Amino acid sequence: xxxxxxxxxxxxxxxxxxxxxxxxxxxxxxxxxxxxxxxxxxxxxxxxxxxxxxxxxxxxxxxxxxxxxxxxxxxxxxxxxxxxxxxxxxxxxxxxxxxxxxxxxxxxxxxxxxxxxxxxxxxxxxxxxxxxxxxxxxxxx
Numbered sequence: 001x002x003x004x005x006x007x008x009x010x011x012x013x014x015x016x017x018x019x020x021x022x023x024x025x026x027x028x029x030x031x032x033x034x035x036x037x038x039x040x041x042x043x044x045x046x047x048x049x050x051x052x053x054x055x056x057x058x059x060x061x062x063x064x065x066x067x068x069x070x071x072x073x074x075x076x077x078x079x080x081x082x083x084x085x086x087x088x089x090x091x092x093x094x095x096x097x098x099x100x101x102x103x104x105x106x107x108x109x110x111x112x113x114x115x116x117x118x119x120x121x122x123x124x125x126x127x128x129x130x131x132x133x134x135x136x137x138x139x140x141x
């Protein structure tokens with residue numbers, strides 16, 4: 001499963017050169033991942049009500065071409081690895097008009113309960129665990 005989330009680069013997200021600051025990619029990835037989970041049928045708010053949290057463990061970004069003020073971007077999100085206690089998402093950031101790849105990255109998330117201890121989804125919520133496996137894609141980057 002792939003989702004595409006539209007983002008417009010805001011002035012506050014740029015540096016003095018009008019280029020999107022490196023720090024906003026984490027925010028954009030979060031927005032895209034939130035949309036991915038919603039489209040999958042498991043919005044984060046529902047997961048939290050079930051006692052499932054997914055804190056960020058790692059963030060990687062490879063910057064290729066700059067995103068600039070008022071550029072319209074498409075962020076493609078895929079779930080590329082599911083383990084018993086972790087999820088790995090991959091992102092590609094494209095210029096929406098030219099469809100050029102600007103950057104790519106990944107985030108690794110733990111699967112924990114409200115006490116922040118790792119949980120095994122298969123035991124706590126088997127339907128969600130299976131849904132994750134069903135949408136998982138190979139990493140072709």
